Amino acid sequence: MTTEKQPDPTVAAADATTNDVIDALDAVAKHNTNTSTNTNPIPESDGLPKPDHASLKYSLLGPSLLKAGQDSVDQSKVSEIIYSASKGSKYFNREEAKDKILTGKIDKILAKKRRLETLDLSHERRTADNLIAQLEESRDLTQHIVHIDCDAFYAAVELLDRPELADRPFAVGTGVLTTCNYVARRYGCRSGMAGFVAKKLCRELILLPLNFDKYNAKAAEVRAILADYDPRFESASIDEAFLNITSYCAAHGLTPCAAVAQLRARVHAETRITVSAGIAANARLAKICSNFNKPNGQYLLPSSRDAIMAFMRTLECRKVNGVGRVFERELAAVGIVTCGDIFPQRAFLSHLFGEKAFAFLIRCYLGLGRTAVQPADEYERKSVGTESTFRDISGPDKLRAKLRATAEELEQDMRRAECKGRTLCLKVKMHTYEVVTRQVVLPRAVWAAEDLYAFALPMLAKLEGEFPGMTLRLMGLRCTHLVSSKKPDVLVFFGLRPGRGGEKKKDDGEWEQWPEDGGGDHDDDDTPEMEGDEAECGKDERDNTPPKARGEEFIPFRRHGKEILPNPSPSRNKQPQPEPPPEEEWWDCPICSRPQTADERLFNEHIDLCLSRQAIRDTVQQDESLAQQQQQQQQSDRATSPDSSTTMKGAAAKERKRARRDDVADPRQKKLCFG
Numbered sequence: 001m002t003t004e005k006q007p008d009p010t011v012a013a014a015d016a017t018t019n020d021v022i023d024a025l026d027a028v029a030k031h032n033t034n035t036s037t038n039t040n041p042i043p044e045s046d047g048l049p050k051p052d053h054a055s056l057k058y059s060l061l062g063p064s065l066l067k068a069g070q071d072s073v074d075q076s077k078v079s080e081i082i083y084s085a086s087k088g089s090k091y092f093n094r095e096e097a098k099d100k101i102l103t104g105k106i107d108k109i110l111a112k113k114r115r116l117e118t119l120d121l122s123h124e125r126r127t128a129d130n131l132i133a134q135l136e137e138s139r140d141l142t143q144h145i146v147h148i149d150c151d152a153f154y155a156a157v158e159l160l161d162r163p164e165l166a167d168r169p170f171a172v173g174t175g176v177l178t179t180c181n182y183v184a185r186r187y188g189c190r191s192g193m194a195g196f197v198a199k200k201l202c203r204e205l206i207l208l209p210l211n212f213d214k215y216n217a218k219a220a221e222v223r224a225i226l227a228d229y230d231p232r233f234e235s236a237s238i239d240e241a242f243l244n245i246t247s248y249c250a251a252h253g254l255t256p257c258a259a260v261a262q263l264r265a266r267v268h269a270e271t272r273i274t275v276s277a278g279i280a281a282n283a284r285l286a287k288i289c290s291n292f293n294k295p296n297g298q299y300l301l302p303s304s305r306d307a308i309m310a311f312m313r314t315l316e317c318r319k320v321n322g323v324g325r326v327f328e329r330e331l332a333a334v335g336i337v338t339c340g341d342i343f344p345q346r347a348f349l350s351h352l353f354g355e356k357a358f359a360f361l362i363r364c365y366l367g368l369g370r371t372a373v374q375p376a377d378e379y380e381r382k383s384v385g386t387e388s389t390f391r392d393i394s395g396p397d398k399l400r401a402k403l404r405a406t407a408e409e410l411e412q413d414m415r416r417a418e419c420k421g422r423t424l425c426l427k428v429k430m431h432t433y434e435v436v437t438r439q440v441v442l443p444r445a446v447w448a449a450e451d452l453y454a455f456a457l458p459m460l461a462k463l464e465g466e467f468p469g470m471t472l473r474l475m476g477l478r479c480t481h482l483v484s485s486k487k488p489d490v491l492v493f494f495g496l497r498p499g500r501g502g503e504k505k506k507d508d509g510e511w512e513q514w515p516e517d518g519g520g521d522h523d524d525d526d527t528p529e530m531e532g533d534e535a536e537c538g539k540d541e542r543d544n545t546p547p548k549a550r551g552e553e554f555i556p557f558r559r560h561g562k563e564i565l566p567n568p569s570p571s572r573n574k575q576p577q578p579e580p581p582p583e584e585e586w587w588d589c590p591i592c593s594r595p596q597t598a599d600e601r602l603f604n605e606h607i608d609l610c611l612s613r614q615a616i617r618d619t620v621q622q623d624e625s626l627a628q629q630q631q632q633q634q635q636s637d638r639a640t641s642p643d644s645s646t647t648m649k650g651a652a653a654k655e656r657k658r659a660r661r662d663d664v665a666d667p668r669q670k671k672l673c674f675g
Helices: 018-033 050-060 075-086 090-117 122-137 153-161 195-201 212-229 246-252 256-271 283-289 305-313 325-333 343-353 355-366 396-417 449-466 536-541 600-640 646-663
Strands: 145-150 170-172 206-208 234-237 240-244 275-280 298-300 383-394 419-430 435-446 471-484 586-588 595-597
Touching: 050 075, 050 090, 050 325, 075 090, 075 195, 090 325, 090 343, 122 343, 122 355, 145 256, 145 283, 153 170, 153 212, 212 240, 212 256, 240 283, 246 256, 256 275, 256 298, 275 283, 305 355, 343 355, 383 396, 383 419, 396 419, 396 449, 396 471, 419 449, 435 449, 435 471, 449 471, 595 600
Parallel strands: 170 206, 275 298
Antiparallel strands: 145 240, 145 275, 234 240, 383 471, 419 435, 419 471, 586 595
16 A cells, blocks of 8 residues: 555644634645645635634535545635635525534533543543454454445536537536536536536536436446446445455456456446546445545555554545534544544543444544445335425415425335335425424325325424514425335245345445434535525436336436445346246135145145134134124113112023023034035
8 A cells, every 4th residue: 555644734732712723624624635835825805804714614615625636726715715705695694603603512522621631531541442442353354345436427427428528627517516527626616516606716617407317327337337246236326336346356366456447447448437446345445445546546455454554544534434524623623633633532532422423433543344235225214305405485385386396206206115104304494594394203104295295284384383484495305214015025925935135234324324423413414505596416407207217117316315226137247147947836825815835735735724724713703793692682681671680680691601602512513514
């Protein structure tokens, strides 16, 4: 491994004040953007002192700050342009308020750390050391995990149809950029940026509309190649995937580097787009490595503990998937800029950020991650939802029309996912960029648009009462606590045939989800939004019509980035695949409807047994019916003769009970006649 050690930035001391935190953020920005040759200082803005908005300017750079192709960009100039373009807008005011809240939160974190420094934390230190020792025992260095990431995927697909744009800056998406080519990235343009801001950074920027059908088709071509190297690869999104090539390398006598180079060459030759790859011992490291030699490159992290620890020691925390802008600021405040800084601060982590965040950071320090790779459709789905951004709307009629359209779109998603939901969540974003959510537990599991609309309408009406004259720019619905509506396979249920898919496993989410406790609110609104006619990830740039059918397969929209289509079969192998064995024939029993082996003697014996059971069942039902009639007769007798003595009633009841025992035949002695 050849990695150049970069100088560590200055971080905030333990007793840092708010100004110290800002200085630490400036150091992080310089460290992340590699602007050592930049001699232009950040100019003052409107007479305001620089420290007042330094953290806000850094936050306005967005979550795509570390995207490939940004190394030579002067991020200080980019932040000034974004700051000036958005200042005074509703988005800016909202971000400014959030920045002040976060600054106050960081002040509390620092105050808490100062108190902790006066205490004996030897117990916490031992607890952290014990956790490190336990995690070390679980380290698996035997697997070769690969993360494949298409280079500027949407832009690369568009370039196939418009090769004249190869040397010109262009981006895909007119409201919010979903991606841009590497020429545009040299100007500071990046995904998630508003189109009008990108135009200020690069006046020559060409904006192209989205074409999801084209992207889906190209992604299917790439997935077909990936299936030859790992049939159980995991699609992380439309343009990236995880593979475990351990078995492939052993079967073909190839090193991981050679196998990945072969895969990348095939993708380029057959699809005419390029992919980059990261090769490591687990998924977390592979995803980090895939961003090192972009575009059209690969990076191998040797599968040894020493190499991994050295790699993580100088790696910025922001480059770890799961650490966003907010958490980066909090970590920088307590002196953690690189993953190597986690170990000296291990005694404070659980107190400052919570137990789950503490475990997450320790795993980052050790460079640990999951090695299990499986198709995305085998993960247990937690929720199904849809949301869209639009121009500001208000008024009961328009809001209800938008709610009904959202419910109809969610119904399509629920149909494709083959599930129903027991909890319905409504999410709205005000014109002031304030996000409000409400949820209700449903009396039954639902999926139909009419039911979704009926249960969501009271929540919307309640919000209208809480916020008179409510004006929205985003609305979404999401169902949780899902119940499968798939038709069960009777043969699989009775164990007479193996299931089609593997065992469903829960997604541990080590590399793509932030821990719920102690870190769940770090980056809950990390997607940048600016003033204009934009849509999140270009959602408004397509209509709301259902996806077109491709034969018998429906291609769902990628609203949330997670690919849930089943993996293609490895049909491109040169060796012919053996024909699957013919399915065993089964006969359905006319009595119990259960499938039986297609053997005449066994089938007749089963029918005889079912008929015997049916006769017994009929007798028991007849007995119950007779008992109910006698009970009704007894109640009627009591009503007609209220003066009868208690002794006579008891004697009559005993007599009827004795007669019932004598009259009712024993089911075991009943004769069976079959004609």
